[in-house]
Amino acid sequence: MTENELKNLIRSNPDDGFRQLFEQYHGYAFTIIHRTLGGTGCAKDAEDCIVDTFADVILHYDTYAKGSLRSYIGAVARNKAINLKRSLTAAEFYTVGDEETNDIPDNSDSIEESAEKSQTFRLLLDKVEGLGKPDSTIIIHKFFFDMSSIEIAKTVGMTPAAVRMRLSRSLKKLKKSLEELGVTL
8 A cells, every 4th residue: 555545544544544554564663663772672662662653653643744654654663762772771770889889999097088088989979870860870881880982872872972972061060069069079
């Protein structure tokens, strides 16, 4: 069925039209979603993404629009998959907790010095986490795990340039936040 015939069917009989739309473009949308996810998530995530894609198309597509229906479905599928991939990779991130900070060696000579460093470290971690995701994740991966911008970009689903820009802006916010508290590093 051609796109114009499909658009006319959707206008005249939406139930049959959208059923035909799903049957005709399901494989196309699945291919785009599967390639975009690139192994992230499970089969159920991909199925949910397909359902979300066609729900969005059904709710928002204008059958009188002059653009290609196939292109519209492809763009919606790609965008839904990108958003899903970002949310799935964000769910894999974690914040640094007590068990990670216990592994950091303490080289101080006195208890007072150790307590002050520990308190400053906790304050720093709180401020980093206060930046929100993905900024806190980027800073933690960069400075605590010594990851490169390319490695971080793969983890957070961004480009390396975007990671560097977010890092720069986040560090400025962090510095300002710490200066307001009278803390200098």
